[in-house]
Each structure stands twice: as structure tokens, then as C-alpha cells.
Amino acid sequence: MTDTAWTYLMDMxxxxxxxxxxVPGADAFISALREAGNPFMVFTNNSIYxxxxxxxxxxxxxxDIPESAIWTSALATAQFLDNQRPGGSAHVVGESGLTTALHNIGYVLTDREPDYVVLGETRTYSFESITKLIRLVEGGARFIATNPDEKGPSPEGSLPATGAVAALIERVTGRAPYYVGKPNPLMMRSALRTLGAHxxxxxxxxxxxxxxxRSGLEAGLQTILVLTGISGEHTAERYPYRPTKVIRSIADLVDHVKDPFGA
Structure with missing residues (x-):
């Protein structure tokens, strides 16, 4: 595979x-990608920023990562809505990352008969905002959530995230949201279109x-699991699917960006 010009998608x-x-070695890895001319995109399911x-x-x-190489669940959600219903309207529970993405595609943000309700990440979920969202869903608005992550980290411990709040709304309304972010392979495919990659x-x-x-596999990509985050080597063994390769850290790829699976 040494002649393959690999495009790299990576979680942040x-x-x-x-x-x-x-993460030690991450700067050297990004530099190696640039020197080799490999296109890349950095992903995050977080829609706040x-x-x-x-x-x-x-x-x-x-x-040093350019804005154009950063792909968020908020951007993927905006692209999805723009494809589904251009020039539509939405009621949003989320932060500037999500509202800016929707404004940029020409969406009107409103709580008066919106086409969609869009739930994203925020550090200030309130009972009032959740109740408003529930009533709009019950009134016929289509329910979209940026990602299914149930909890997020903080210095004090876990915080409830989009997936947990979406589950609450689903329980009340009986309507499940459509999740745009990972593991939905839609997020991978939208990035591939943006990069013009295959x-x-x-x-x-x-x-x-x-x-x-999972999202990489379902989008038809080769996958690499690094052991510097959530899943450990033994955790990976419990799943019915496997990554193409498991490595200790992104630093292990610094000298192998042209042939990551021959390393």
C-alpha cells in the first residue's frame, strides 16, 4: 500500500x-502529514465550539490546525439540514458552534413552528429549554440531535451530554432523534465530500x-485505534468488530504516514 495517497480523518x-x-507526538504527526502532502481532517462530536x-x-x-481542517458535529448537522430542507427553520438548544453553523447555511432560528428542533451540547441545559423542546416535538417539529454522547468530561467528573438529554426528550415524546454525529457514518461521508476524497x-x-x-467501518474506511483515550486494548476485544490496526499512540505513525499499515 506504499503508493496509496492516504487521507487522514482523526478524532480530536x-x-x-x-x-x-x-498528546505527546501529535505535533510531529501533523507536521509529518503536511510534509508528505496527505490531506487530513480533525473531528469532534462536541458541537459547542x-x-x-x-x-x-x-x-x-x-x-497548528487550520479552521478548514476541523469538522464538528455542528457543521455536519448544518450540512445535513441544508441538504434535507434548504432555507428552513429550527429551534436550537446549544451553543455558538451550532447556532453559527445553522446561521451560515441561511437557517432561521425560531421557536414559532420550526421545521426542526436541534439539540446540541451545552453546559447550561435548563428545565425550561428542555420543556420547550419537548412541546415543539409534540407539535410536529422534526427532532435532530448533533451526537449521541451520553456524558462528557469535566475536572469535577462526568457531565450529562446531548445523548442523555435526547433520551429524556424521547422518553417524554415517544419520538427518537436523528443523530448526525458519530457513530453515524454520515459525518465521515460529509467530510470526505468536503475534502474531495474517496x-x-x-x-x-x-x-x-x-x-x-464504528463510524469509520460503516463509511467503508480503514480504521486505527489509539490507546491514549477511552478504549483500551482489552476493551476493543469485547466488540464484534475490530479496527484495521491498534497502536499505542498517534506518535507511532509519525514515521509511517505514507504507509500506516506497513508500519
Whole structure:
């Protein structure tokens, strides 16, 4: 496979960074991709931040990633809605990453008979906002959620995330949301279209079997699991599917970006 010009898709948290700290070797890996001319895209299921926000966060950790190479579940959700119902309307529970993405596709944000309700990540879920969303779903709005992650990290411990709040709304309304983010392979395919890449020459690097590896497999990509995040080597053995390759860290690929599966 040494002649294959690989396109790299990679998760951000657990692969390149831990919270505000760079995973050792991540900067050397990004430099190696640039030197070899391999296209790449950095993924996150978190819909709170815009690509500009995330670029600034990555720069503080020592990683220089352009905005154009950052793909969020908010951007994927906006692209999905633009394809489904161009120029539509939505009621949003989320932060600037999501509202900015929807504004940029020309969506009107409203709580008056919206086409969709869109649930994203926020640190300030309120009973009032959840109740409003429930009533709009009961009134016929289509239910979209940016990602199914049930919890997120914080210095004090776990926080309820989009998937947990979506489950509450589903329980009340009887209507399940359509999740756009990983493990939905739609997020991978939308990134491939943005890059102009093909699945047979693309690989996905992630730290989670249930989202990163699964979405990569279902999008027809080669997959690499790194052991610097959520899933450990023994965790991976419990799943009915396997990644193409398991490595300790992204640093192991620095000298092998042209032939990652021959390393």
C-alpha cells in the first residue's frame, strides 16, 4: 500500500489532545502529514465550539490546525439540514458552534413552528429549554440531535451530554432523534465530500470503538485505534468488530504516514 495517497480523518479528544494538553507526538504527526502532502481532517462530536474556537484551543496546546481542517458535529448537522430542507427553520438548544453553523447555511432560528428542533451540547441545559423542546416535538417539529454522547468530561467528573438529554426528550415524546454525529457514518461521508476524497484511500483514527471505529467501518474506511483515550486494548476485544490496526499512540505513525499499515 506504499503508493496509496492516504487521507487522514482523526478524532480530536483522546487522539491529539486531552482536555487542554497535547498528546505527546501529535505535533510531529501533523507536521509529518503536511510534509508528505496527505490531506487530513480533525473531528469532534462536541458541537459547542466553532472551528475558530477549536483552532485557538489547539494552538494553546501546541497544535497548528487550520479552521478548514476541523469538522464538528455542528457543521455536519448544518450540512445535513441544508441538504434535507434548504432555507428552513429550527429551534436550537446549544451553543455558538451550532447556532453559527445553522446561521451560515441561511437557517432561521425560531421557536414559532420550526421545521426542526436541534439539540446540541451545552453546559447550561435548563428545565425550561428542555420543556420547550419537548412541546415543539409534540407539535410536529422534526427532532435532530448533533451526537449521541451520553456524558462528557469535566475536572469535577462526568457531565450529562446531548445523548442523555435526547433520551429524556424521547422518553417524554415517544419520538427518537436523528443523530448526525458519530457513530453515524454520515459525518465521515460529509467530510470526505468536503475534502474531495474517496473512502478506499481514507483512514479514520480514533480512541473509541463505539463511535470512531464504528463510524469509520460503516463509511467503508480503514480504521486505527489509539490507546491514549477511552478504549483500551482489552476493551476493543469485547466488540464484534475490530479496527484495521491498534497502536499505542498517534506518535507511532509519525514515521509511517505514507504507509500506516506497513508500519
Amino acid at each position: 479528544d483522546g487522539v491529539l489532545v486531552h482536555e487542554e494538553h497535547m 466553532t472551528p475558530r474556537d477549536l483552532r485557538a484551543r489547539l494552538l494553546r496546546s501546541g497544535l 473512502s478506499e484511500n481514507t483512514l479514520m483514527i480514533g480512541d473509541r470503538m463505539d463511535t470512531d471505529v
